[in-house]
Amino acid sequence: MLKDNETLGNVGNPKQLYFKDLGPQVGWTTVFLTEYSGPLFAYLLFYLRPSLIYADSNAPTHPVVDIAMFCWIGHYAKRLFETVFVHRFSHGTMPIRNIFKNSFYYWGFAAYVAYYINHPLYTPPVFGTTQIYIGLAGFIICELGNLSIHIALRNLRPAGSKERKIPYPTSNPFTILFNFVSCPNYTYEVGSWFFFTIMTQSIPSGLFMFAGFYQMAVWAAGKHRNYKREFKNYPKGRKPIIPFLM
Template sequence: ILACACHTFHYMKRLIETIFVHRFSHGTMPLGTMNCAYYWGFSAWLAYYINHPLYTPPSYGELQVNYALAMFAMCELGNFSIHLTLTNLRGEGSRSRRFPMPTKNPFTWLFVFVSCPNYTYEVGAWVSFSIMTQCLPVALYTLLGFIQMTIWAKGKHRAYSREFKDYPNLRMAIIPLIL
């Protein structure tokens, strides 16, 4: 039940962000994209295993689930904080571009080390979900998501580095000090 609640919360948050937070200049993420076969297919596959009568609870029981739940909640909050920060980078209708910087919000401090902390937090949420459920299909979904988000983060990192001469050298694409 907890896994279902977390999974549902994640995608409800994503839909709400798509509608109310994100500003898309080229229609890159219309609402219809949220219903693509990738998300629906994996959701059905994950739900099958997590809700199967033979599902085995995590090895360390409630302790494992509770720590993973806390990590999941922190990563979701971090992801939301980054999306708000990115939305506020440019004023409504402004054409000026600047790269994101940390704010007073502690979740944005990850900008010191990575170009795309929204992806870092997203991967963290799915890693914690994998730990919470201890389910191989969830881990596979997490791995595939990580690969795709790494590709996007590296592209954004390269674009920031090319566009801004004063872009911080310490920043990596998605994983602090590593990648």
């Protein structure tokens, strides 16, 4: 398989050349804007128009429902901001058919989580405001950490370059996780949904967290292997996603 920076002249004189038409392609910016805008609007539909979803839409709501909405919208607004202003994407593309599969995951879970949290019969956390504020504080910290890691990774590679370096902590205290894991952005991402689940005490939120953790653990393991393969001096104490464990 040819890499993006290779040409046919670099492969010598092969006897056979296989070509596969993957169909229409879309750039990664379009992919992420599509994936992340859906959960934002889907959640708002349940929050702002409960009469379209539930029979008893006039029941009073607990303040945690409002807090959860701001957290959810803030998370995906951050992702959209990062897609446009922080992340640097290669010129690679993805088959347009894959957008539907990826979007189904994000959009589907958004509707699933929003349906339960905004339901008139939703039960607030058993430990009241203490549980809510602990979850909210943890969520905000992890969101700031995730953004900090993305900015650090962006600054690690000059614009227009494919140079790869070993990421290390910067002056930003949130980047200290680079001392322990290869993909702290995933660590913070899982942490955000862990604390969101604590804050809302919602089973769908927990399922969303576990599904995301599984996928990010797979990605982190692959990136961790690539780091160790590419850099002989890669720190040996780092784990892929969870400090000291995995």
